[in-house]
Structures are given as C-alpha cells and as structure tokens.
Amino acid sequence: MAFITIAPPAQPGSADTSTVPERSKASGPTTAPAAGLRRTRFASLRLGSLRTVFLRTLPSHVLLIALAIVSIFPIYWMFVTAFRPPSDALSINPLPGPLSLENFQYVLKTIPIAGMLANTFGMALALAASQLLVAILASYGFARWDFVGKKALYLLFVGSWLVPFQVTMIPNYLLVSQMGLLNTITGVVIPQLCSAFAVMMLRQHLEAFPKDLLDASQMDGRSSWRTLWEVVVPNLRPALAALGIMLFISAWNEYLWPSLIMQKSDALIQVGIRGFLGAEGNNWGAIMAASSLACLPIFLIYIFLQRYVVDAFVRSGLK
Amino acid sequence: MRPLRSIALTIAAGTAALALAGCSGTSQASTVTNQIPELKSDQQVNITFESYNLAQAGVWTDTVKGLVADFEKAHPNIHVTAQAPQGGGAVGSNTVSSVQTQLLAGHAPDVAQLTFDSLDFAATQLGAQPISDLVGKDAVDQALGGAHPFHPNAKHLADWNGKTYGIPYVFSTPVLFYNATKLADAGIANPDLSTWDKVEAAAKAVTAKTGKPSLDISCTSIGGNWCMQGVFKSNGAQVLSDDRKTIGFGSDAAIDTVTKMAQLSKDGVLRNADSNAQFEGLPKGDTAFILTTSALQGSFMSAATKGGWQLKAAGMPSFGSKPAVPTNSGSALFVLSQDPAKQRAGWELIKFMTSDHAYEQISTKIGYLPLRTSLTAAGGSLYDWAQKNPLLAPNLVQLDRLQPWVSYPGNSYVQIDDILGKAVENVVYYGKDAKTTMADAQKRAQDLIP
Numbered sequence: 017m018a019f020i021t022i023a024p025p026a027q028p029g030s031a032d033t034s035t036v037p038e039r040s041k042a043s044g045p046t047t048a049p050a051a052g053l054r055r056t057r058f059a060s061l062r063l064g065s066l067r068t069v070f071l072r073t074l075p076s077h078v079l080l081i082a083l084a085i086v087s088i089f090p091i092y093w094m095f096v097t098a099f100r101p102p103s104d105a106l107s108i109n110p111l112p113g114p115l116s117l118e119n120f121q122y123v124l125k126t127i128p129i130a131g132m133l134a135n136t137f138g139m140a141l142a143l144a145a146s147q148l149l150v151a152i153l154a155s156y157g158f159a160r161w162d163f164v165g166k167k168a169l170y171l172l173f174v175g176s177w178l179v180p181f182q183v184t185m186i187p188n189y190l191l192v193s194q195m196g197l198l199n200t201i202t203g204v205v206i207p208q209l210c211s212a213f214a215v216m217m218l219r220q221h222l223e224a225f226p227k228d229l230l231d232a233s234q235m236d237g238r239s240s241w242r243t244l245w246e247v248v249v250p251n252l253r254p255a256l257a258a259l260g261i262m263l264f265i266s267a268w269n270e271y272l273w274p275s276l277i278m279q280k281s282d283a284l285i286q287v288g289i290r291g292f293l294g295a296e297g298n299n300w301g302a303i304m305a306a307s308s309l310a311c312l313p314i315f316l317i318y319i320f321l322q323r324y325v326v327d328a329f330v331r332s333g334l335k
Numbered sequence: 336m337r338p339l340r341s342i343a344l345t346i347a348a349g350t351a352a353l354a355l356a357g358c359s360g361t362s363q364a365s366t367v368t369n370q371i372p373e374l375k376s377d378q379q380v381n382i383t384f385e386s387y388n389l390a391q392a393g394v395w396t397d398t399v400k401g402l403v404a405d406f407e408k409a410h411p412n413i414h415v416t417a418q419a420p421q422g423g424g425a426v427g428s429n430t431v432s433s434v435q436t437q438l439l440a441g442h443a444p445d446v447a448q449l450t451f452d453s454l455d456f457a458a459t460q461l462g463a464q465p466i467s468d469l470v471g472k473d474a475v476d477q478a479l480g481g482a483h484p485f486h487p488n489a490k491h492l493a494d495w496n497g498k499t500y501g502i503p504y505v506f507s508t509p510v511l512f513y514n515a516t517k518l519a520d521a522g523i524a525n526p527d528l529s530t531w532d533k534v535e536a537a538a539k540a541v542t543a544k545t546g547k548p549s550l551d552i553s554c555t556s557i558g559g560n561w562c563m564q565g566v567f568k569s570n571g572a573q574v575l576s577d578d579r580k581t582i583g584f585g586s587d588a589a590i591d592t593v594t595k596m597a598q599l600s601k602d603g604v605l606r607n608a609d610s611n612a613q614f615e616g617l618p619k620g621d622t623a624f625i626l627t628t629s630a631l632q633g634s635f636m637s638a639a640t641k642g643g644w645q646l647k648a649a650g651m652p653s654f655g656s657k658p659a660v661p662t663n664s665g666s667a668l669f670v671l672s673q674d675p676a677k678q679r680a681g682w683e684l685i686k687f688m689t690s691d692h693a694y695e696q697i698s699t700k701i702g703y704l705p706l707r708t709s710l711t712a713a714g715g716s717l718y719d720w721a722q723k724n725p726l727l728a729p730n731l732v733q734l735d736r737l738q739p740w741v742s743y744p745g746n747s748y749v750q751i752d753d754i755l756g757k758a759v760e761n762v763v764y765y766g767k768d769a770k771t772t773m774a775d776a777q778k779r780a781q782d783l784i785p
Contacts, residue, residue: 194440275421279418295630297634
C-alpha cells in the first residue's frame with residue numbers, strides 16, 4: 017500500500033540516519049525540503065487512497081454491522097428479558113432494566129436445572145466423542161486406501177446425511193425401545209453414533225494430509241493403526257478440535273430426539289425450557305432465564321476456544 | 336428447518352396412523368365384553384399416566400404430580416408413572432402422536448389425557464377402551480354423579496356410539512375478556528357485549544380513541560377451531576353434518592359467519608395477530624377485547640393487577656337474537672391398556688383425577704373450570720374460591736348452552752381442521768372471497784372424509 021513507502025521525517029543533524037532511504041542519503045543536505053515535498057504529496061496521496069478505501073468498504077461494513085446487530089440482538093434481548101421482573105417480561109423498552117433475579121429464582125425453584133445442564137452436558141459430550149471417533153476411523157479408511165466400492169460407499173455416507181432425521185425417527189425409536197434403552201442417555205446416543213457430516217469433513221482434511229508422512233511412518237515400521245494414532249491424529253488436532261466443538265454444540269441443541277427417548281425423565285435442558293411454554297400463554301421471563309442458563313456452557317466454549325469455533329464454522333463451509 | 340421438521344413429523348405420524356389402522360382391527364376385536372375384575376387389596380399394579388399438563392412446568396406439573404401422589408397414598412397397591420407426551424409441539428398439540436409412537440413400540444400409556452378433537456380417532460383407531468363396557472354403565476354414572484355431580488353438558492363429551500370412552504377431565508369455554516378501564520376511557524361504562532353488533536360498536540369506540548384495532552378473536556386464527564365451531568353453531572352453521580358424513584364449511588350459514596367476522600377486520604377493529612401475540616395483546620394494553628379460552632383468566636388477572644386496569648369478562652357473543660352456542664376445548668382421560676388389571680387400576684386413577692378433591696386442587700391451583708360445578712355453589716368446597724373469582728361466572732353460565740367440540744372422522748382429522756383454519760384466516764384477515772374460499776375448503780375437506 018502507498019503509505020508504507022513514505023520516508024520518515026528527516027531530522028537535520030540527527031545522528032540516527034538509519035531510517036533515511038538510500039537515495040536521500042546520497043543527495044546530502046538538500047534532501048530535507050525534497051523529502052518534505054514528497055511527504056506532503058504522499059500524505060495527500062495517502063489521504064486520498066484512505067478515503068477511496070473507506071468509501072469502497074463503507075457499504076460492506078454497514079451491511080456487516082447491520083448483520084452483526086441482527087445476530088446479536090436476540091441474545092441481548094434474551095438476557096435483558098431474563099433480568100427483568102416477570103411483570104415487565106413483555107416490555108419493549110430496548111434498554112435493560114429494571115434489574116431483577118426473580119425469573120432465575122423461579123426457574124431454579126421450578127425445574128432441576130443444574131441436573132438438567134449436567135445431563136445435557138454428558139449427552140452432548142458422549143455424542144460428540146463417539147461421532148468424532150467414528151469419523152476418524154471412517155475418514156482414515158476412505159482417505160488411506162483404495163478399495164472396490166469406495167465411491168459407492170462414500171456416496172451412501174453422503175446420502176445418509178441427506179435423509180432428514182424425521183424419516184428415520186420412528187424406526188430408530190422402535191429399535192431403541194426393543195433394545196430396552198428408552199429413557200437412557202445411551203438410547204439417545206446409539207442411533208447417532210455416526211455423523212455423516214463429520215466423516216465428510218474429516219475425509220476432506222485427510223485427503224489433504226501429506227502422503228509422504230504416511231509413507232515415512234510405514235517405512236518406520238508402524239502399522240496402519242499406530243500410524244493413525246501416532247502420526248495422523250496428532251497432526252489433525254486443530255481440525256479435530258474444531259469438529260469436536262461443532263458436534264458438541266449441535267448435540268447440545270438437540271431437542272426432538274432426546275425428548276422422544278427421555279420421555280419419563282425431565283433430564284434435558286431443552287425439555288426443561290419447553291416446560292415454560294404453555295397452552296395458556298408463555299412465561300417469557302422464565303423461558304429467557306432458562307435459555308440464558310442453557311447458553312452458558314456454549315458461551316464458555318466460545319470464549320475459551322474461540323479460534324477453533326470460528327475455524328469449525330468458517331472452514332467447514334469453505335474446504 | 337421447522338417447516339421441514341413439521342412436514343416430516345406429519346409424514347411420520349401419518350405412517351404411524353396407517354400402521355395403526357392396520358392393527359386397529361385386532362384392538363377392536365379384542366374389546367372386552369365382560370367387565371374387568373376388581374383388584375385384590377394386595378395385587379400390585381404399575382400403570383403409566385400420560386398427561387399434557389405435565390409438559391408445562393410450574394403449577395400444572397406440580398398439581399398433577401401432587402394428585403398422583405395423593406392417589407398412590409389412597410391406593411398403595413397401584414403405582415403410577417406420570418409422564419408428559421413425547422416430542423415437540425405446543426402443549427396439548429401432540430397428545431395423539433405421542434401415544435401412537437409408543438403404541439407402535441408396544442408400550443402405550445395405560446391412561447392418557449387426549450383432547451376432544453381426537454375422540455373419533457381415539458375410539459376407532461387408537462385402541463381407547465370403552466370404559467362403560469369395562470366397568471359397567473352404572474359404575475360410570477356413579478363416578479360422574481355423587482354429592483357434586485358433573486355438569487349435565489360435560490358428562491358425555493367423550494362418549495362415542497353410545498359408549499363412554501373417556502371421562503371429561505379439564506376444559507374451558509370461549510369467554511370475551513375485556514379491559515374495562517380502556518372502555519371507560521372511550522366513554523363506555525358497563526357495556527352490553529351480548530351480540531357481535533354490540534361488540535363491534537364498543538370496539539369501534541375504543542379503536543377511535545386509541546387509533547389501532549382493539550379486538551382479538553382467537554377462534555378465527557389457526558389453532559382456534561374449537562371455538563370457531565361455536566361461532567359457526569351460534570349462526571346456525573355446522574362444520575360436520577349430524578350423520579358425520581358431510582362437511583359444512585361451504586354452507587350459506589358458514590359463509591355468512593365468516594363474512595361477518597371479515598367485516599370486523601375490514602372495519603379496522605379486528606387485529607390480525609397470531610395466537611401468541613393475541614394472548615399478549617390484552618395484558619400489554621395493545622387490545623381491549625379478546626374472545627378466547629377461559630383458561631387464560633389467571634394470566635389476564637395478574638396482568639390487570641400489575642398494570643392497574645380492570646379486567647372483566649362476558650360470555651360468547653351471539654348473532655342478533657340467535658342464542659350463542661359455546662363449544663368446549665380441553666381433554667378427557669382414556670384407558671388404553673389391554674390388560675384387565677391395568678384397566679381397573681387406570682379406572683381407579685381416572686375416578687380419582689375427576690373427583691371432588693381433584694377439582695378442588697385443579698381449580699384453585701391451575702384455575703381450570705371445575706366440571707363438578709356445584710362445588711362452587713354455597714356450601715361447596717370451591718364456594719369461597721368462586722366468590723374471589725367473579726370472572727368465573729360467565730364461564731359457568733355458558734356450560735348450560737355448551738355443545739361438544741366436534742371431532743372429524745377418519746385418519747385425516749388434523750388436516751381437515753387445518754383446512755378450515757386456513758380458509759377462515761384467509762377470508763377474515765386477508766380479504767379472500769368467502770364463498771369461493773369456504774366452498775373450496777369444504778371440497779378439499781370432504782375428500783378426506785372416509
């Protein structure tokens with residue numbers, strides 16, 4: 017860019033000339049006025065180009081700011097409503113207040129939210145871990161070896177991703193019921209052990225994995241199994257972390273399937289939140305307070321693992 | 336994603352319905368003709384009770400669980416597992432699909448709370464057991480009677496083909512709630528809101544003062560068909576003929592009814608809002624009137640107290656001199672078990688959940704209408720409560736004119752209801768031609784009648 021080539025102001029008699037360009041040095045004491053002129057010209061150039069850049073990027077920035085506000089506003093509104101007294105739940109004042117913890121107290125009194133959060137955390141962790149494990153093994157197989165029917169098998173994986181969950185919901189429910197796993201977290205996890213999306217994503221990462229490393233590992237005498245765990249997985253750690261977080265978040269947000277399987281226990285937070293929606297009106301204050309609490313684990317993940325989360329969501333779409 | 340999910344859910348429910356339709360022959364064939372034996376005092380029975388009230392946290396869950404605990408104390412040999420329906424959807428909207436799914440897996444709840452619109456389906460497809468066959472008609476009559484009997488119009492709301500399939504449990508009627516303070520500001524004191532013309536005149540006065548539509552009618556929105564049936568009946572229209580074979584959405588009386596409702600919209604007094612926005616319109620002060628379920632009384636009362644305005648209630652308005660015919664929303668309790676011991680235990684639970692004690696709890700804690708209405712009369716255990724809740728009066732008076740919420744025949748009863756809801760909305764709120772829209776809805780709905 018233009019402004020990075022600007023010469024710094026030359027100080028007559030200054031001992032430090034290291035920053036003065038070679039040409040200025042060669043021209044001796046006459047350089048000061050020339051440099052000043054050039055500086056003015058460059059400065060105006062810089063101003064001009066800055067203005068051009070500003071004007072050119074202004075619409076996109078306005079759009080991005082507007083989109084950011086649209087995205088953040090519901091979260092902001094959730095907290096604002098949660099921290100209002102229940103009688104002000106329907107207030108449309110955009111500013112927060114009056115401050116009250118009544119909604120949180122009601123939620124804590126009405127539903128076992130700590131247990132629900134712990135159970136949901138356990139379910140999401142189990143789901144994310146099992147899906148990640150299956151994805152590592154499946155994508156390694158797809159990327160490492162060529163075998164008959166590889167394409168067809170991969171297409172089947174992709175195809176299973178395209179089948180809406182609702183189509184398989186009832187057969188899966190019957191299967192879980194026959195296995196005697198209703199009302200257990202295992203019952204929620206088993207039919208979702210494999211995430212076709214995770215397999216597809218990891219396969220793309222593994223396709224880009226340097227073959228030389230795999231060959232070197234083989235020449236070192238490692239088996240395929242050891243190569244996977246000692247060479248591939250350590251090198252894929254950032255991608256695996258990103259994918260794991262993404263799987264965890266989507267498992268955390270699951271509602272329909274867990275509510276089918278966990279019918280006899282009010283074990284999950286999403287079911288707990290639903291309890292404040294009713295045929296005789298919704299308790300918005302309590303819904304927002306419970307939702308705020310339900311968001312906390314995801315917020316914590318986001319705060320501490322922000323880089324991986326952004327990687328997960330941005331790169332998964334671009335790779 | 337939501338529309339996709341709901342479509343898929345409908346498909347799944349439809350598939351389940353078809354599968355059940357195949358099974359229904361066996362369940363009907365196995366209908367018990369002999370009465371089920373009484374339980375021995377030491378006979379231990381475990382039953383499952385599915386109630387949509389348990390899907391709602393707070394007083395709803397606490398009251399039902401409290402009653403179940405009371406029942407278990409009174410019947411130590413019967414253990415009840417109380418559960419909410421599965422899956423998503425609004426409270427009360429997925430009761431049948433939940434039972435269907437569990438039925439497919441071979442473990443349907445032994446007792447279920449089902450809404451009245453699914454009565455036909457429950458009796459003919461879902462395997463609900465005719466209670467009057469199981470325990471005898473006398474036992475049913477005895478249970479519905481007692482010192483404080485069921486209101487005569489409530490007794491047989493879940494009867495089917497001369498048999499009692501369900502015992503009415505909780506329901507509401509359409510009540511016109513209004514903000515008396517807002518009306519007074521518009522110069523109307525002690526309004527007479529007995530007819531639609533009078534309601535329109537009052538609403539016009541409030542609208543002229545506030546500059547915005549002041550009336551909400553939840554009957555004319557999707558999901559409000561239970562009370563729209565009452566609006567139709569009040570104007571001499573029927574959604575379904577008495578022989579249950581012909582849909583009547585396109586009749587002259589039905590067209591006249593929706594045209595009159597549409598006029599309220601054209602005159603700028605009827606607000607176009609979805610049901611949730613409607614429920615919040617009166618508490619927020621956006622509207623001054625709402626014709627809706629009496630079950631909302633509690634939330635309106637607390638909003639009025641906090642907002643410093645006076646809440647009043649009137650009965651459902653009539654069309655001129657024709658009497659208004661309110662219909663009921665709500666649900667009944669059904670026995671679904673095939674096992675005689677569980678059926679008997681289920682019947683004991685149903686009797687308990689519809690007893691004087693249960694209605695004392697349900698009415699005072701949740702605010703639902705006590706179906707044993709004399710409990711609210713002088714000397715009754717709910718007398719003091721009724722005195723403290725004067726808004727209850729129009730609701731109780733309406734029971735004398737109550738007609739049942741009609742359930743459509745066949746497996747597509749939900750779709751038929753949906754067709755009517757959309758057609759009414761299109762005419763009332765979106766200015767579609769009443770005659771062609773309602774005739775088209777009638778044709779499409781008729782095609783779904785078996």
